[in-house]
Amino acid sequence: MSTEAASATRIDAPGPRRTLRIGTRGSVLATTQAGTVRDALVAAGHPAELVIITTKGDVTPGPVQRIGVGVFTAELREALLNGDVDIAVHSYKDLPTFQDPRLVVAAVPPREDPRDALVARDGLVLGELPPGSKVGTSAPRRRAQLAALGLGLGLEPLRGNIDTRIGKVDSGELDAIVIARAGLSRIGRLDRVTEALEPVQMLPAPSQGALAVECRADDPETIALVTPLDDTASHAAVIAERSLLAELEAGCTAPVGALAEIVSSIDDDGRVFEELSVRGCAAALDGSDVLRASAVGAPERAEELGRAVARELLDLGAKGLMVADGIVPEQATADD
Numbered sequence: 001m002s003t004e005a006a007s008a009t010r011i012d013a014p015g016p017r018r019t020l021r022i023g024t025r026g027s028v029l030a031t032t033q034a035g036t037v038r039d040a041l042v043a044a045g046h047p048a049e050l051v052i053i054t055t056k057g058d059v060t061p062g063p064v065q066r067i068g069v070g071v072f073t074a075e076l077r078e079a080l081l082n083g084d085v086d087i088a089v090h091s092y093k094d095l096p097t098f099q100d101p102r103l104v105v106a107a108v109p110p111r112e113d114p115r116d117a118l119v120a121r122d123g124l125v126l127g128e129l130p131p132g133s134k135v136g137t138s139a140p141r142r143r144a145q146l147a148a149l150g151l152g153l154g155l156e157p158l159r160g161n162i163d164t165r166i167g168k169v170d171s172g173e174l175d176a177i178v179i180a181r182a183g184l185s186r187i188g189r190l191d192r193v194t195e196a197l198e199p200v201q202m203l204p205a206p207s208q209g210a211l212a213v214e215c216r217a218d219d220p221e222t223i224a225l226v227t228p229l230d231d232t233a234s235h236a237a238v239i240a241e242r243s244l245l246a247e248l249e250a251g252c253t254a255p256v257g258a259l260a261e262i263v264s265s266i267d268d269d270g271r272v273f274e275e276l277s278v279r280g281c282a283a284a285l286d287g288s289d290v291l292r293a294s295a296v297g298a299p300e301r302a303e304e305l306g307r308a309v310a311r312e313l314l315d316l317g318a319k320g321l322m323v324a325d326g327i328v329p330e331q332a333t334a335d336d
């Protein structure tokens with residue numbers, strides 16, 4: 001077979017094999033996450049490579065609340081819209097709730113355990129930390145819920161990548177930190193978790209532990225390649241949690257927690273069926289008050305369930321609680 005014939009065969013084949021370009025931030029966590037998407041695409045026979053993109057959140061020090069909306073995601077979305085990459089992989093909770101109509105989240109891969117994790121000195125759990133212990137976390141949601149526990153902990157600001165954060169416990173600068181368990185899991189550091197915080201004490205950030213695999217809305221070819229990576233249960237949970245957040249008109253720096261989970265129920269005839277349980281909370285920043293609400297229903301009604309829980313929180317006075325604390329929803333962004 002001549003070279004010409006070989007190349008003619010390739011051109012005639014359905015869907016010529018271009019290498020898919022996957023945009024990601026450059027941190028170990030981000031490249032590990034995006035690497036799982038690349039590996040899944042390659043395993044399915046679609047060549048793919050990572051393209052590192054630096055975001056404002058990577059280069060700007062200081063509290064993320066002050067830097068602006070979408071600090072970890074705006075440049076990735078720009079690269080996607082410009083056609084510099086075909087796919088962007090984000091930590092879902094870093095995405096603003098506003099969805100650009102030119103982009104679609106084509107897949108939510110199976111979610112990691114969404115809980116927050118305590119990484120404390122000497123293997124301590126939360127209840128063993130003496131009053132006055134220095135606990136690092138910048139997310140208002142975590143600060144508020146920790147304060148509400150009434151343990152007398154000293155809450156300290158915390159930013160930087162996961163290793164930097166853990167380093168503050170190792171050096172003795174802090175007694176403990178609270179970070180997403182999913183981040184530790186993805187980079188193989190679960191051994192450092194001294195307690196996974198139960199959602200009754202600490203509801204995670206909406207969509208924590210989930211990835212968003214985003215494509216251009218006008219690129220059906222890439223969307224079709226990415227769709228098989230979607231996990232229906234994870235996707236439904238994230239839709240519920242984010243519609244809750246959107247209905248509250250709050251961003252990821254608001255003291256709002258949400259967790260949706262598929263649970264098994266039994267009907268009158270003894271048949272097992274699946275439902276989506278949605279829990280949400282809105283807290284005063286100082287932890288003086290935490291409002292809670294929940295709903296259960298068919299997973300197909302994820303968006304509606306999330307909104308219903310949000311409306312119940314609003315009826316209970318969530319807006320006043322958050323606005324009184326100086327949280328301006330329009331400025332809210334992700335540092336959770």
Ligand SMILES: NCc1[nH]cc(CCC(=O)O)c1CC(=O)O
Nearest residue numbers: 091179180182183208209210336
């Ligand atoms: N912007 C911070 C951020 N974005 C995603 C994660 C962890 C992984 C996840 O929740 O999916 C983290 C770190 C943290 O909250 O401790």
